Amino acid sequence: MTGWIEGLLALQDWLVILMVPLGVLLGVAIGAIPGLSATVGMALFLPFTFSLDPLTGLVLLLGIYNGACYAGAIPAVLVRTPGTPSSAATTLDGYPMAQQGRAGEALTISLVASVAGGILGTLLLAFFAPLLADYALSFGTPEYFAIAMLALTIIASIGGGSIAKGFVSAAIGLLIAAIGFDPIAGFPRLSFGDAQLSGGIQLIPLLVGIFGLAEALTQIERMIASRHERRRIGTFSMGRNWLRRLAPTTAGASTIGFATGMLPGVGGDIGGYMAYNEAKRFSKTPETFGEGEPRGVAAAEAANNASNMGSLVPTFALGIPGNTQAAVLLGALLIAGIQPGPGLFNAAPDLVYGSFVAMTLAYFCLLVIGLAGIRLWIRVIQIPAAYLWPLVIVFCVIGSYAVRTNVFDVMVTLAAGVLGYLLTKGRYPVAPLLIAAIVGPIAEENYRRSMILHDGSFVWLLQPLTAGILLLAVASLVFAVLRHRKALAAANEPPRPN
Amino acid sequence: MTLPKLTRRLALTVGASVLIAGSLTTASLADDFPSEPIRIVIGFAAGGSTDTNTRALAAAAEETCGTEIVISNQPGGSGVIALDTVRKADPDGYTIATTPTEISAVEHMGLSDITHKDFQAVMRFIFDPHGFFVRPDSPYQSIEALIAAAKNGEQIRVATSGPASPYAITFEDLARTAGVSGKLVNIPYQGDAMAIPAALSGEVDLLVSNASNVVAQVESGDLVPLAVASDARIDIMADTKTLMEQGVEVTGGSIFGLAVPAGTPQERVEKLNSCFEAAFRSDKFRDYIANSGVNPAYLGAGDYDAYLAAEYQRYGELLELLGLAQ
Numbered sequence: 001m002t003g004w005i006e007g008l009l010a011l012q013d014w015l016v017i018l019m020v021p022l023g024v025l026l027g028v029a030i031g032a033i034p035g036l037s038a039t040v041g042m043a044l045f046l047p048f049t050f051s052l053d054p055l056t057g058l059v060l061l062l063g064i065y066n067g068a069c070y071a072g073a074i075p076a077v078l079v080r081t082p083g084t085p086s087s088a089a090t091t092l093d094g095y096p097m098a099q100q101g102r103a104g105e106a107l108t109i110s111l112v113a114s115v116a117g118g119i120l121g122t123l124l125l126a127f128f129a130p131l132l133a134d135y136a137l138s139f140g141t142p143e144y145f146a147i148a149m150l151a152l153t154i155i156a157s158i159g160g161g162s163i164a165k166g167f168v169s170a171a172i173g174l175l176i177a178a179i180g181f182d183p184i185a186g187f188p189r190l191s192f193g194d195a196q197l198s199g200g201i202q203l204i205p206l207l208v209g210i211f212g213l214a215e216a217l218t219q220i221e222r223m224i225a226s227r228h229e230r231r232r233i234g235t236f237s238m239g240r241n242w243l244r245r246l247a248p249t250t251a252g253a254s255t256i257g258f259a260t261g262m263l264p265g266v267g268g269d270i271g272g273y274m275a276y277n278e279a280k281r282f283s284k285t286p287e288t289f290g291e292g293e294p295r296g297v298a299a300a301e302a303a304n305n306a307s308n309m310g311s312l313v314p315t316f317a318l319g320i321p322g323n324t325q326a327a328v329l330l331g332a333l334l335i336a337g338i339q340p341g342p343g344l345f346n347a348a349p350d351l352v353y354g355s356f357v358a359m360t361l362a363y364f365c366l367l368v369i370g371l372a373g374i375r376l377w378i379r380v381i382q383i384p385a386a387y388l389w390p391l392v393i394v395f396c397v398i399g400s401y402a403v404r405t406n407v408f409d410v411m412v413t414l415a416a417g418v419l420g421y422l423l424t425k426g427r428y429p430v431a432p433l434l435i436a437a438i439v440g441p442i443a444e445e446n447y448r449r450s451m452i453l454h455d456g457s458f459v460w461l462l463q464p465l466t467a468g469i470l471l472l473a474v475a476s477l478v479f480a481v482l483r484h485r486k487a488l489a490a491a492n493e494p495p496r497p498n
Numbered sequence: 499m500t501l502p503k504l505t506r507r508l509a510l511t512v513g514a515s516v517l518i519a520g521s522l523t524t525a526s527l528a529d530d531f532p533s534e535p536i537r538i539v540i541g542f543a544a545g546g547s548t549d550t551n552t553r554a555l556a557a558a559a560e561e562t563c564g565t566e567i568v569i570s571n572q573p574g575g576s577g578v579i580a581l582d583t584v585r586k587a588d589p590d591g592y593t594i595a596t597t598p599t600e601i602s603a604v605e606h607m608g609l610s611d612i613t614h615k616d617f618q619a620v621m622r623f624i625f626d627p628h629g630f631f632v633r634p635d636s637p638y639q640s641i642e643a644l645i646a647a648a649k650n651g652e653q654i655r656v657a658t659s660g661p662a663s664p665y666a667i668t669f670e671d672l673a674r675t676a677g678v679s680g681k682l683v684n685i686p687y688q689g690d691a692m693a694i695p696a697a698l699s700g701e702v703d704l705l706v707s708n709a710s711n712v713v714a715q716v717e718s719g720d721l722v723p724l725a726v727a728s729d730a731r732i733d734i735m736a737d738t739k740t741l742m743e744q745g746v747e748v749t750g751g752s753i754f755g756l757a758v759p760a761g762t763p764q765e766r767v768e769k770l771n772s773c774f775e776a777a778f779r780s781d782k783f784r785d786y787i788a789n790s791g792v793n794p795a796y797l798g799a800g801d802y803d804a805y806l807a808a809e810y811q812r813y814g815e816l817l818e819l820l821g822l823a824q
Contacts, residue, residue: 043544043571050557137699181575184686186661188575188609195582195610199574264691314695319714321691327545335554337789341714404572406579445688452685453655453701 003345007353016056020358023063024365030064031071032377034081034392035208035399038068042328054336055351059358061332065325066118066362069268069308070370073110073301077103078380079392081212085203086268086304088434089276091211092158093289093296100292101232103381104374108236109246109294110301111370117254117302118363121309124258125316126356130345133317136262142450142460146469147263148443151270153473154277155432157480158290166432169423173436176201183445184452196408203269205400205409206437209416210423210430212396216389217421223385231381236374238294249279249295250302257303261310267323268304268311269438273431275303281479287487309359316352318342531591531766532773535566538594538756539584541577546689547708547792548577551624551754552596554786559777563770576600576662578610585616589759591766594620597755599664602809606817607662608824614806618762620770622755622802623778625795627728628668629709629735631721633700641725641744644704648678657693657702661686662822665706667813668727668750670820672741675748697721708752709735710791727751734791751793753809755802771799 011017030041041064049057072087077094090110097106124132139147155170156163179190180200188198238246253275260271279299280289289296311322312329319341321327330340338348345352380388400413420430450460460466538556542548549571556567572580577598584595595617604610630641638644638654648654658665666684673682685702687693690711697705698720705712705721713734715721723738727750731740741748756774758767777783778796787794797805817823 039544043569046544046553047557047569050553137695140696140699140701182661183688184661186607186686195575195578198609199579202574264695265688318695318698320694321545324543324545327543327691329545331545331550331553334550334790335557335786337785339714339789339791342718342720343714404574404579405570406572406583449685449687452683455653 003349003353004357006350007355007357010055010350010354011357013053013056015053016059016354016358017361019056019060020063020361021365021369023060024067024362024369025063026060027064027067027069028071028366028369028373031068031083032074033399034075034083034212034395035204035402036068037084037204037403038065039324039328040402041068042325046328046332049332050335052336054333054338054348055354055358057332057336058329058351058355059362061329062355062359063362063365065329066305066308066359067366069305070111070114070118070301070366072304073114073297074107074377075212077106077110077297078378079212079388080215081392081396082207084268085207085438086272086307087300088207088211088269088431089272089300089303090297092276092300092431093291093293094300095215096290096292097294097297098231098381102234102292103231103378104234104236105238105294106292106297107374107378108238108371109242109297111367111374112238113246113250113253113298113301114305115363115367115370116250117257117305118309118366119360120251120254120302121258121261121306122356122359122363124306125309125312126353129313129317132262132313136264136314137318138465139263141446141453142463142466143469144263144265145443145446145450146466146473147260147266148439148446150469150473150476151274151435151439152443153476153480154273155435156477157277157280157483158273158429158431158435161427163481163484165426165428169428169430170432170436172419172423173433174440176206176433177437177440183441184448196406201412201437202403202409203438204403205412206416207434208396208400209413210420210434212392213413213417214420214424214430216392216396217417218424219385219389223389233378233381246295246298250298252282253279253299253302254306257306258310260303261307261322262313264311264314264320264322265442268307270435271307271310272300272304273435275299277476281476286483315340316344319344531769532563532565534592535568536563536592536594537568537570538596539570539572539580540596541572541574541580541598543573544571547626547711547752548596548598548754550790551792552756554790555623555774555777555783558780558782559774561782562776562780563773576604576609576660578604578612581612581616582610584757585612585759587759589618589761589763591758591762591770594756594758594770597622597753597757597806599751599753600662602806602813603662603664603667603817605810606814606823609662614757614803614810616760617757618760618767619799619802619806620756620758620767621774621778621799622753622795622797622805623774624754624792625728625751626708626710626754626793627726627732627749627751628665628706629712629726629738630669630672630724630741631697631705631707631712631716632703632724633697634719634722635700636703636722638703638724639722641741641746644724645676645678645746648673648676648681652681654682654704655685655702656682656704656706657685657687657696658706659687659689659693664750664752667816667820667822668748669704669706670822671748671750671816672727672746674819675746708792709738710793713791728793732793734793754792755797755806757802767799 072084191198257271587593
């Protein structure tokens with residue numbers, strides 16, 4: 001309890017309080033631009049924090065971190081381009097909603113779900129971090145493999161019309177992920193002797209191309225074929241009974257997001273997809289998912305913000321970064337003269353609890369900024385299509401270049417854009433490709449490492465936690481296939497007379 | 499930070515800036531360099547040890563070099579992508595690479611044709627020795643016990659941050675020198691952030707990492723250091739013996755230095771060397787060294803060039819012996 005008091009006292013500085021809205025605003029601006037992720041934004045403002053007090057700098061960076069995580073949903077909903085990887089799952093239902101003239105509703109839901117997920121995550125982090133960090137340590141290499149397999153089964157249920165097409169798309173994703181250094185043996189694969197290829201395909205250029213650029217190409221083609229009608233914004237209200245409809249999904253998704261976020265190397269992108277998948281599985285009307293289901297948006301956005309907080313569990317409690325953004329936070333602390341590590345809660349309670357309080361404030365700030373801002377940035381979809389989609393292409397190119405200021409990444413985006421366009425034309429879903437590209441390497445690496453750790457024996461598959469998660473994965477797969485068959489049968493049957 | 503400390507720091511900064519501003523006006527008469535922003539290209543992601551060390555130095559160097567310094571992260575391929583960018587850049591002193599330890603290894607391993615010969619060294623500022631760490635309940639509480647167990651035929655699983663990481667080369671060197679090659683098995687993880695938890699949870703028997711990476715875990719008693727692979731003991735783990743003290747003639751560490759493309763005019767290299775040395779010796783960077791636990795180890799342009807050439811030679815022989823050379 002004394003920690004909280006010290007944290008509150010530390011926040012009495014006006015400069016710290018000023019950093020809360022400033023960080024959130026910067027984060028929203030950065031997250032809303034496709035390609036500019038929270039990591040890039042935080043690294044950009046890192047030098048600025050060197051001249052600040054540790055807590056002040058930390059609050060600014062945390063504001064960017066959380067603001068960007070929410071704002072990724074804005075372009076995901078409006079132009080089907082996730083602003084950050086975490087919002088990839090938001091496109092699944094957010095964009096269809098926008099196309100149906102419900103962009104206002106989708107943006108409001110994504111904001112409220114983000115804030116709810118973020119605050120729930122902050123509470124879990126603040127009260128259970130040391131306890132949970134120890135629990136996260138019990139997730140070893142075999143468990144990581146099992147989690148990755150569970151995440152891969154999402155492909156079967158997320159593919160839309162055809163499971164087979166989903167698997168084709170996923171196979172392309174796995175192939176793309178195989179490019180670059182072999183994670184265990186260390187030799188380049190599929191590089192054709194090229195230094196850039198041996199460095200691997202970066203996630204963000206792939207993501208921006210396969211979603212944003214591909215959608216721009218599709219829309220431009222449609223625009224040439226027929227006159228494009230102006231899209232409607234619709235209401236900003238979340239509809240009747242919104243609390244009852246969305247609260248259970250949001251709470252469940254937050255828990256899933258937080259739990260996956262705690263594992264170093266598993267980020268909000270995977271968390272978002274996993275939560276989305278569970279929301280669909282537990283829904284009475286799974287067929288509405290992918291067609292503009294508000295709960296899909298709420299699940300994805302609550303999960304990625306909660307996952308952000310989950311990633312801070314090992315960061316604060318152990319000094320081990322839960323993701324790349326958390327690594328930037330730890331770097332900032334080091335340069336500010338704070339040694340992060342298991343003793344941080346006791347050594348610097350003002351800093352730790354101060355940042356928890358500041359993060360809670362930041363989420364309320366985000367709610368206010370977001371509610372005011374939605375009416376502004378929603379105008380994006382009122383831009384005539386002849387200007388909007390070429391602009392999206394420009395932003396995709398700039399964004400992918402900004403990741404590493406590397407022209408190779410731009411070429412990846414362009415190639416991914418064409419690939420995404422062709423897949424969409426052939427009615428192949430692109431989400432499985434992305435999931436496979438993110439999760440595939442985790443599965444491969446941890447499978448091979450498990451085998452080395454156990455001297456070539458499969459005995460690790462029988463460890464209780466590993467086996468449990470793998471069984472869940474099998475059940476998930478079977479369930480998805482059965483449901484799909486039932487849906488097919490229902491579609492083929494002539495409608496029964498009442 | 500207390501108020502008096504803040505004012506003192508402020509006074510120091512102001513004082514230093516005045517001094518520097520004074521010295522700059524005289525210097526600028528001789529040559530305008532650097533009159534534009536300098537770009538440092540880092541081959542690893544933001545937040546990693548290379549990034550943090552370099553940013554801390556760059557923050558001090560903005561004052562001592564009198565120009566803006568822009569950090570650009572181009573992660574990928576063990577730092578090769580960033581090195582490739584810099585070696586193709588104009589050799590005018592405005593584009594600087596961080597020189598990872600891997601610069602001495604990638605060519606031998608057939609991963610790239612990049613070597614130190616593509617660059618002109620500016621300076622080395624940190625040599626972080628590799629340390630060997632176990633859990634407190636580990637059966638191997640000393641390097642001697644570890645080697646004895648390996649000689650008895652036990653397989654010892656070693657967590658490193660990657661298959662061809664400098665950590666892996668150091669422990670393979672240890673195994674070879676101690677005559678237990680093949681008994682220490684490399685378990686590669688994606689970076690220290692994954693390897694350290696594996697050591698904490700007991701998934702592996704031994705962790706090799708920069709000593710500064712686990713200073714907090716050693717302090718809290720979660721990890722026990724068995725040895726550091728430096729010539730002499732290091733400040734942050736003064737009680738920990740070196741490998742040499744324990745009868746194993748092996749050293750190894752992570753090198754943090756700066757270099758410009760080969761062909762950069764000599765006077766510009768010297769200018770960069772002197773202003774980055776001033777940054778290295780500044781109070782600001784001294785504070786960083788004390789807080790982060792990294793091991794300062796300065797080498798000037800000429801010495802660092804010679805050092806990189808020697809390292810290239812040493813890694814070549816080592817990788818050949820270990821069967822990792824192409």
